[in-house]
Amino acid sequence: MLLMPDGVTFVIANGGIETHPDYGRAELNLDTMDPSVAFVDRRDGHLVGQLRLESGLHQLSIRHMAIDARSRVWFGCQYRGAPSDSPQLVGYATADGEIRLIELPLDTLR
DSSP states (O other): OEEOTTSSEEEEEEOOOOOOGGGTTOOOOTTTOOOEEEEEETTTOOEEEEEOOOGGGTTEEEEEEEEOTTOOEEEEEEEOSOTTOOOOOEEEEOTTSOEEEOOOOHHHHO
């Protein structure tokens, strides 16, 4: 979680991986993960907006955020799908509703 430059909005990376203390670090929902980036008003806790990548990328656990000078929220992902897949792992989201992954060369993704 980070505070946006406006001083009012928290941005929260929801990785989407469910765990439970009874099962240690076991990942319980890899087939139904629901990662997102959420914007929440820190004053009253209301959800300002929530962004998700396309449904076919639901196994990209969104994490590792930083905010740039243009107030874009950059994030890195951890892929929890098939080892043979090579999805893009870095992207950004904006408070006005844009979320996208950037194209990195395959050698960089490895």
